[in-house]
Amino acid sequence: MGTEAVEIMKSNGLQVDFHLISNQKMENSFWFEEEIDDDLKWSFALNSVLHEGTSEYQNIVLLDTKHFGKALVIDGKMQSAEADEFIYHECLIHPALLSHPCPKTVFIMGGGEGSAARECLKHKAIEKVVMCDIDKEVVDFCRKYLTANHEAFNHKKLNLVINDAKAELLEREDKFDIIVGDLADPVEGGPCYQLYTKSFYEQILKPRLNDNGIFVTQAGPAGIYTHKVVFTSIYNTLRQVFKYVVAYTAHVPSFADTWGWVMASDLPLLLIQAEEMDKRIEERTGGDLFYLNGASFLSSTVMNKTVSHSLLKETHVYTEEDARFIHGHGIAYRG
Amino acid sequence: MGTEAVEIMKSNGLQVDFHLISNQKMENSFWFEEEIDDDLKWSFALNSVLHEGTSEYQNIVLLDTKHFGKALVIDGKMQSAEADEFIYHECLIHPALLSHPCPKTVFIMGGGEGSAARECLKHKAIEKVVMCDIDKEVVDFCRKYLTANHEAFNHKKLNLVINDAKAELLEREDKFDIIVGDLADPVEGGPCYQLYTKSFYEQILKPRLNDNGIFVTQAGPAGIYTHKVVFTSIYNTLRQVFKYVVAYTAHVPSFADTWGWVMASDLPLLLIQAEEMDKRIEERTGGDLFYLNGASFLSSTVMNKTVSHSLLKETHVYTEEDARFIHGHGIAYRG
Amino acid sequence: MGTEAVEIMKSNGLQVDFHLISNQKMENSFWFEEEIDDDLKWSFALNSVLHEGTSEYQNIVLLDTKHFGKALVIDGKMQSAEADEFIYHECLIHPALLSHPCPKTVFIMGGGEGSAARECLKHKAIEKVVMCDIDKEVVDFCRKYLTANHEAFNHKKLNLVINDAKAELLEREDKFDIIVGDLADPVEGGPCYQLYTKSFYEQILKPRLNDNGIFVTQAGPAGIYTHKVVFTSIYNTLRQVFKYVVAYTAHVPSFADTWGWVMASDLPLLLIQAEEMDKRIEERTGGDLFYLNGASFLSSTVMNKTVSHSLLKETHVYTEEDARFIHGHGIAYRG
Amino acid sequence: MGTEAVEIMKSNGLQVDFHLISNQKMENSFWFEEEIDDDLKWSFALNSVLHEGTSEYQNIVLLDTKHFGKALVIDGKMQSAEADEFIYHECLIHPALLSHPCPKTVFIMGGGEGSAARECLKHKAIEKVVMCDIDKEVVDFCRKYLTANHEAFNHKKLNLVINDAKAELLEREDKFDIIVGDLADPVEGGPCYQLYTKSFYEQILKPRLNDNGIFVTQAGPAGIYTHKVVFTSIYNTLRQVFKYVVAYTAHVPSFADTWGWVMASDLPLLLIQAEEMDKRIEERTGGDLFYLNGASFLSSTVMNKTVSHSLLKETHVYTEEDARFIHGHGIAYRG
Known part of the structure; x- marks a missing residue:
């Protein structure tokens, strides 16, 4: 997350209090990999994993990514990132x-x-x-x-x-x-x-x-x-x-x-x-x-x-009998 | 590259003649990694590396990516992909x-x-x-x-x-x-x-x-x-x-x-x-x-x-003395 | 593959004629990823993919890896590397x-x-x-x-x-x-x-x-x-x-x-x-x-x-009825 | 870390109490990447990051890796893994x-x-x-x-x-x-x-x-x-x-x-x-x-x-004036 991102976040009234535990010596050893598709990966370097939790339905993690700030990940899929x-x-x-x-x-x-x-x-x-x-x-x-x-x-x-x-x-x-x-x-x-x-x-x-x-x-x-x-x-x-x-x-x-x-x-x-x-x-x-x-x-x-x-x-209409799905690597949950 | 992409490409008059050498057994072992930024990677699974060449100025490769079709890579940076x-x-x-x-x-x-x-x-x-x-x-x-x-x-x-x-x-x-x-x-x-x-x-x-x-x-x-x-x-x-x-x-x-x-x-x-x-x-x-x-x-x-x-x-004006640059991982060359 | 590896290979009588197509500008964008296990990956930066072929039984590729020299890959699994x-x-x-x-x-x-x-x-x-x-x-x-x-x-x-x-x-x-x-x-x-x-x-x-x-x-x-x-x-x-x-x-x-x-x-x-x-x-x-x-x-x-x-x-004896297997990501072929 | 590893650890008297926060839905999205060398990477899927700390000298993290159990990482380099x-x-x-x-x-x-x-x-x-x-x-x-x-x-x-x-x-x-x-x-x-x-x-x-x-x-x-x-x-x-x-x-x-x-x-x-x-x-x-x-x-x-x-x-003798070093990606610290 560049300086500019932080600027926008701040002017946005969003609190920016990253837990910058990593120093320059441990650059980019931790990654969160999102499979956008079977053949396409999107990888975020992490500063840290801030919090983890589980529920009856799903697993939930709050990451501190270097590029997009804090990111909420549910069942391994990124739900939202502080930066955007x-x-x-x-x-x-x-x-x-x-x-x-x-x-x-x-x-x-x-x-x-x-x-x-x-x-x-x-x-x-x-x-x-x-x-x-x-x-x-x-x-x-x-x-x-x-x-x-x-x-x-x-x-x-x-x-x-x-x-x-x-x-x-x-x-x-x-x-x-x-x-x-x-x-x-x-x-x-x-x-x-x-x-x-x-x-x-x-x-x-x-x-x-x-x-x-x-x-x-x-x-x-x-x-x-x-x-x-x-x-x-x-x-x-x-x-x-x-x-x-x-x-x-x-x-x-x-x-x-x-x-x-x-x-x-x-x-x-x-x-x-x-x-x-x-x-x-x-x-x-x-x-x-x-x-x-x-x-x-x-x-x-x-x-x-x-x-x-x-x-x-488009002619398809969603019914219980005829649904369309995001297979596999789509966003599995939103909120 | 999904079926739909191929359809669009075909209807687009673009020739689609992938060299599909890989079979289901060797799924996604080869990757091209683009560093979008130091802390963000974009990785494409490859079917094959079709051609390579060098010039006085740069290195040039034609990849066959699974997701975006043929992709032209110059000096390690993706220039254009068949799909888009x-x-x-x-x-x-x-x-x-x-x-x-x-x-x-x-x-x-x-x-x-x-x-x-x-x-x-x-x-x-x-x-x-x-x-x-x-x-x-x-x-x-x-x-x-x-x-x-x-x-x-x-x-x-x-x-x-x-x-x-x-x-x-x-x-x-x-x-x-x-x-x-x-x-x-x-x-x-x-x-x-x-x-x-x-x-x-x-x-x-x-x-x-x-x-x-x-x-x-x-x-x-x-x-x-x-x-x-x-x-x-x-x-x-x-x-x-x-x-x-x-x-x-x-x-x-x-x-x-x-x-x-x-x-x-x-x-x-x-x-x-x-x-x-x-x-x-x-x-x-x-x-x-x-x-x-x-x-x-x-x-x-x-x-x-x-x-x-x-x-x-914006108030910045490009002059020879005061230029702005895409550092590091920007697209290094186009055309 | 360090200088020393090349030295050993040369003294070994093995011909070392890497096709060093890449230059310093395109460092480590291409990778071959071997899944040692589901949760463990071994990734080799590539200079180039030298040759590819297919047979009735399998897919075969000759890679030029930076670390281990030329490597033979069959059905996505590394069989042998020039360096060792x-x-x-x-x-x-x-x-x-x-x-x-x-x-x-x-x-x-x-x-x-x-x-x-x-x-x-x-x-x-x-x-x-x-x-x-x-x-x-x-x-x-x-x-x-x-x-x-x-x-x-x-x-x-x-x-x-x-x-x-x-x-x-x-x-x-x-x-x-x-x-x-x-x-x-x-x-x-x-x-x-x-x-x-x-x-x-x-x-x-x-x-x-x-x-x-x-x-x-x-x-x-x-x-x-x-x-x-x-x-x-x-x-x-x-x-x-x-x-x-x-x-x-x-x-x-x-x-x-x-x-x-x-x-x-x-x-x-x-x-x-x-x-x-x-x-x-x-x-x-x-x-x-x-x-x-x-x-x-x-x-x-x-x-x-x-x-x-x-x-x-060990008490297990291989018979046609009672075999043991390397599952999934073992070396799939040798020879 | 396979069942056998856990068995050995247990028989070894080492306590095995992984914090298995992840479930089957979030398989292998988190990775710790060790650069063995510039052109060779070793990647461990993570269950979680258990603890983090810093000192005057270095950054220290305790990971829960899927393959090698708990692993101690100092300044981005793996120091030791529970399994071996x-x-x-x-x-x-x-x-x-x-x-x-x-x-x-x-x-x-x-x-x-x-x-x-x-x-x-x-x-x-x-x-x-x-x-x-x-x-x-x-x-x-x-x-x-x-x-x-x-x-x-x-x-x-x-x-x-x-x-x-x-x-x-x-x-x-x-x-x-x-x-x-x-x-x-x-x-x-x-x-x-x-x-x-x-x-x-x-x-x-x-x-x-x-x-x-x-x-x-x-x-x-x-x-x-x-x-x-x-x-x-x-x-x-x-x-x-x-x-x-x-x-x-x-x-x-x-x-x-x-x-x-x-x-x-x-x-x-x-x-x-x-x-x-x-x-x-x-x-x-x-x-x-x-x-x-x-x-x-x-x-x-x-x-x-x-x-x-x-x-x-070998003829080299370590002196203050003539030392040999592990450059870059060696194990940076032990102990």
Whole structure:
């Protein structure tokens, strides 16, 4: 992580307190290797392994990487890195909240890392953020060790629930302005793929949205060779359930790929201009964003020719019987 | 390289004739390791090393990687990969040619790989492409082994010159509609940084452009943490010399980063709309692009908040006395 | 491979003509990774991949490694490296030939690399060396590219047969003073394990040995934690068939382990003293060895407490019904 | 670390209480890479990083490796691994103690890990072991975390001194039966090379040995291509100072090399037979060794032809003005 990264993190209000145990003598002997694919590896030199933990569901580690700062690794897969998690989380949260005329309540499916809640809570008018994660140990680990999210975890507007998101939505009777899917990618054999199906969206999720509510979900890798894995299917599935659906992407360096998100509503989206969006960012959050502004969000909804074409031509719809999965080395869990 | 990649390559007209010598028994024993930075490695499993060569200036190897297809490696640094070089080369060539009302002549500084020329020659109205590369052995190697560029190397409109680009521009008296910088990044001690200075642009390059001519150059990495290395400086330097300057970026997966290009002219740029650009692509090239269309090009000129801000605030101007360099592990050579 | 290695190789009469294509600029970007075990890797920086080939049975590659010189890799596993193959091959051949009063004929099972034959042919009194390898392509590859073995491959005393060693021994009617097992380790599903069974030794191999003949075989890894995989079983199996059996070991650096061999005969072995063995080396070969002398051979038959104990206590006997295998990442082929 | 390794460790009385935090889902994402040489890497998959610490002199880490168990890493170099440190430490300690008629006092230069003291204390007749290590933090770290050495660290016969070994020997007036050099290899710029010089041995060390005392030191790598780095020089230097000098070697798997030790005395060494040595092991220690017995120790003093020859021909003598060093990637510290 270069000086500049640290600068951005600091100006970002994120605490930078690396445990720089290594000295110049032990340069780059420890590595964390991420298998991006069977034939492609992404290796991070480590300063140290800060914390480790296990839960009923998964293994969780907090690394101090030299290049990307602190990195959260769950079941051997990198979930987020201090240096660029703001790209992922700004893209996940703000487009939906800014597209909504006046969002007051948010329900986050997953999100145990706390960063999604942190971004929501930048909106001063928000009254309640429900974060519903299945894994108490992951939540406790992140609450304890991710200093950048301490304030969010302790925020009085945060309502933390340990439950399966599907079960929770079924049980609840309240509705939300925004529902956020900060879940693991659909992995074969994993529990999450049920939270990407048409029937889930239609029968369980949509009934918990207010009339002009917006749903947004992370939607997996969206690179020139990876966008057909799940991104286009998630987009097309949501098109079966909502009137207006917008996909957008951003390159997240620590993921070594371009990532995708999809926002959906029966309220027309993308009607506001860049200037209006900038104004809303200023008014609603005080301007505290680092990746997104109005112009760049609109730009992120326009993809290259190959990906645009694939989104238009996709016919697959996620159902319990016909799911698509990220095999093997995809991100196994998100939050 | 997945099936999909091969499909795109085939539909792309690029020949796919991997030398698949390895079988399932010898999986992933050979690796090419690229040091993206001292503390970050990018490792490609290899099927085979297809060809090797040396020149007065550098060492050149053609790899057959499993993930990105054939890859050209010069002095240990990956220059381009079959699977996604079209992103780099479409972005380098077409925005300038499409922004020009009627380009007939192109001068390419560097570009010995042949891909930049190949993209130029897709424009039917082009009358002459001068490719001026300093390294005959690299050019010969690419002509011989990069089957995707065979046609371009043999094209009657191609005028290949082995010379230093600066010397060549100084000697010539003809002018060009388009000049392309397909050069190595400015590396300390390397010869190329002189081709990024204000005085070079002003006194040597600009005099060889026709009145409404356009200059475009690759401009190094443009990621959230890498854009200040040289990208913003190249942009600001060109703003000292040309009235209109446009920067744009794209994520190139095999580079593990977002890349930048800068286009400059005294002719107003960015006046044409997406639809007009699509029309020109269809009319001028027959529509044979895979990454760019009108909308995605315009989108690529709008960057995220951090990078946009850095471009606006940059004050550094490249001069022979005050250059900025990609240290160590940058791409050491292009073309 | 340091200067010293090259010196030893040169004094060893082995031709050292590395294809030093790489220069200082491309340091250590190419690696060959050997999985010694699932959790242990051994990585060699490469100068180049010199040659590749395939056969009906396997894939074969000749690497130019920086540390160990040219290395032969079959199906992704390193078979022998120029810098230290003399350790393996001297230990395989000379103890048996030197223990025999006057060996004239040798039958090599496997050995297609040519190095075992090369060592045999150093004994001037040898009249015939039959090398019987199943894989013609491997033999042709090694004959063509392993310059150190050119002379052996062209030697008039060498009788090369392409056949399965078991079938060949069954068909032949001549007998031999020495039979050498230079075969792959017994790998599950591989063809070679049948050549390690009691019934093969008793019914097929022994009948082809002259009365005072000696059998010697490579016997897999013999390290403190690897010697029970197959080494002790091969030793114990041969004890069921021959009156005198001697096991010995040596550390082969490029294998990252201590290796084992077993010599067996009805002629008493180990009766000669170190001085007598040195005398025989001088008289029979002209003294042209680099690893073995009389004292070091005798020393190599005395193992550490743990391995000695395991050899004595081993009760497993290889039969077709009860074989032991080197799983996964063992050396898949030798010969 | 295979089941067998654990068995040996258990039978060895070493506590095996791995912190098996990882599960099958996160297989082999964490690696410790040891650069054996610039062009050769040795990589260990990790279960976890157990402890880290720093001292005035160095950085110290306790790893839990999958293959070799717990491993102590100082300044990025592996010092010893649970699975095979007994080979190194048995070879360091027992040959000298067993060659001595009746050793009662031992002085260990370095040895802060505690394993050298542990081996000494197996000899029931030993009355005093002085361990003199310069680095208090390393000693404290090992005392706290190396459970196999807990008993030794708490033993009433152990006399721990934190001091530079040279200064300590200069200051003391008592003499010892055995002095042990468990120091770092002589590394350029490191403090230890002064403890390998002729003048140190002659003027400082020898005066602190009783008349029939024995000095033994670790002597660096002793492989076919590494023995000339320091091993032969240390041997030859000691021959200038003592009447009887014996070198011996053993393959230590986790070092990926054969290692060397040198024992020196004015008392004739190697006079005892294997059987007598076995008897002494039984009588003096109760038989509690795993690598050495009488026969294997005698065997370890007989090296292969190349190394034997180098030992005989070595002419270099360590002096303060003419030292030899392990450059770069040697073991940087021992003890």
